[in-house]
Amino acid sequence: MSTPVAPVGEAAPGRRADLARLSLNTATTRHLTLPEAVAAAAAAGLSSIGVWRDRVQEVGADVAAKVVADHGLRVSSLCRGGFLTAADDDTARAALDDNRLAVREAATLGTHELVMVVGGLPAASRPGGPALPYPAGAPAADGPDDPARDVVATRRRVADRIAELAPYAAEHGVRLVLEPLHPMFAADRAVISTLGQALDLAAPFDPAVVGVVVDTYHVWWDPDLQAQIARAGAEGRLAGYQVCDWVLPLAAEPLSSRGHVGDGYVDFATITRWVRDAGYTGDVEVEIFHEDVWAAPAAQTLATLAERHVRHVLPHLGGPSVA
Amino acid sequence: MSTPVAPVGEAAPGRRADLARLSLNTATTRHLTLPEAVAAAAAAGLSSIGVWRDRVQEVGADVAAKVVADHGLRVSSLCRGGFLTAADDDTARAALDDNRLAVREAATLGTHELVMVVGGLPAASRPGGPALPYPAGAPAADGPDDPARDVVATRRRVADRIAELAPYAAEHGVRLVLEPLHPMFAADRAVISTLGQALDLAAPFDPAVVGVVVDTYHVWWDPDLQAQIARAGAEGRLAGYQVCDWVLPLAAEPLSSRGHVGDGYVDFATITRWVRDAGYTGDVEVEIFHEDVWAAPAAQTLATLAERHVRHVLPHLGGPSVA
DSSP states (O other): OOOOOOOTTSOOTTSOGGGTTEEEEGGGGTTSOHHHHHHHHHHTTOSEEEEEHHHHHHHOHHHHHHHHHHTTOEEEEEEEEEOOOOSSHHHHHHHHHHHHHHHHHHHHHTOSEEEEEOBOOTTBSSTTOOBOOOOSSOOOTTSOSOGGGOHHHHHHHHHHHHHHHHHHHHHTTOEEEEOOOOGGGTTTTBSOOSHHHHHHHHTTSOTTTEEEEEEHHHHTTOTTHHHHHHHHHHTTOEEEEEEOEEOSSOOSSGGGBEEOTTSSSOOHHHHHHHHHHTTOOSOEEEOOOBHHHHHSOHHHHHHHHHHHIIIIIGGGTOSGGGO | OOOOOOOTTSOOTTSOGGGTTEEEEGGGGTTSOHHHHHHHHHHTTOOEEEEEHHHHHHHOHHHHHHHHHHTTOEEEEEEEEEOOOOSSHHHHHHHHHHHHHHHHHHHHHTOSEEEEEOBOOTTBSSTTOOBOOOOSSOOOTTSOSOGGGOHHHHHHHHHHHHHHHHHHHHHTTOEEEEOOOOGGGTTTTBSOOSHHHHHHHHTTSOTTTEEEEEEHHHHTTOTTHHHHHHHHHHTTOEEEEEEOEEOSSOOSSGGGBEEOTTSSSOOHHHHHHHHHHTTOOSOEEEOOOBHHHHHSOHHHHHHHHHHHIIIIIGGGTOSGGGO
16 A cells, blocks of 8 residues: 655655755665665655666566655666767767666656766776776877877767757656766766856756756855846756765765765755745755765754755755755 | 077977977976976977976076076976965965065066965865864855865965965056966865866956966866967967876875876877977976885986877977977
8 A cells, every 4th residue: 555655845655844845865874775775765754766777677677666656755866877979880879878778767756856877988998997097099189188088079079969869868767867977976976067067068968868866065165156046946947955964084085085974065054045036945865885885874863854854955845844 | 597488389409309398297207306407308308397486496596597598498487486375464465475476486487487386265274174163153144164164265365365466466467377276285285176277367457468378187087178379379378288197096195196197197289289289389398296206217208208298298299390
């Protein structure tokens, strides 16, 4: 028997009203299976969850959809498609196929938002790894040192492949949500580094088909952030708001340096008001990659999420839950 | 007896013509005193050097100027002023005093360019360190979570203090050169993160008094880089070009993750042509912070600098040295 899923902005029956818009991204509770994460989110009083594909695929998208529905949770987003930057045709074709699968998974899960991490330079040996050697021979006099290090051409490939995927996403009622990643990941994970750049890439497409997500960790430093959040709202492309904190020192693996809201440097009050003023009424996902958070019991992690949400985010979020 | 100092763009007598514009930044040979670094640069055939204040102050600016002149080297820049973001008056006043001293040191050394690293958020406990705790009590409903985490206000203080220093710099014939640092240093070292932002801050001032520097490590990822380099040239503010590579994995201290040109991900050919096309005719400083580079013998480091310059930078730099 399913619990009814509440409309966006509202709490499911019996869940906490002050957490009506707080969503657990399953990366935060990395060691939980999807059913475990769903149960933990519901037990903590949440009404929504953002899910990663690895945990969805373990049980299959149909079962995942049922598990989520059984607990009356909205799916705020599916993470993640992308990795569209390959220079060779075989890898590119495989990536497009995998993104079409991700679109179908999102549709099955009943979420409109498929978060896209677009990929880094072909010169990356692996995420976080050293650059591949330069090719033999002299480069063209007016070309890049190495095509695999050509960030301008790499960005063009992303644009081309978004164009190829957009009609498929539209057919399935799913939005490709471009995520700018922090510039420290530009070489190896995503050549989209600012919200403005993501919006420029999205501009040729229907806002219902290509959108953007604001993740505080990735964009808090951007001097143009307020203007670009407002632009995302005005264009109808603001598809998600993810929060976690910039903590120092960086972890050995900087991808896992994300801290709980309130543990670092980000001014959540200000950014949250910019997001509110842009008209965003959706869920606020907490997506933390950090060994300490992963080592903590899930109930404790959820309790911290709730406490920090109420203190740092909710007062600035607007909407019915803070009326 | 002094060797004559060659005009910008030219090699001093007896020095290598192909290295006419290659400058050793003393941070690259961190363990050398200023006289040692000067001798190493001259021995390697260079005609210019970029100097850090710590090594200048060890011998005093007058002696430093004489040592440099005795070896016929141009001083491409003095590193670094800045740290203008303090929220309390005493720290701010001390920082302004120290910047005035840096201006006088630059004048004594005969360089026009004083590189400014503007400082991070007041919430930083130390560079690279964790954020300070939030202040006690509830924040204002429409203010930041914490004034020490307010990046917008912190940037405003930078603008105010540049305005305070500019007349002093002008009197001494020195330019305040704003350096955008990589966004991973925005919290703890510099709230200027893009070249466009640096140019916006410089805009109210005479281009001979407030300029900008392009350091590939900090700005290579910026989707707006080509346009902003062109803008810097058009405005007469392009005061320096520093090169080093983005290498992964990041070092435990990410400040010391900078690699030799050609060891990482940066497309130096493309960026160097953008700098050339912006009309830049000055020196190209190599400023590397990396334990492995610091551990190497200086002569080997200089040889690598020369080899990489000739391969990755010189062919795209334009000017008389590649005629």
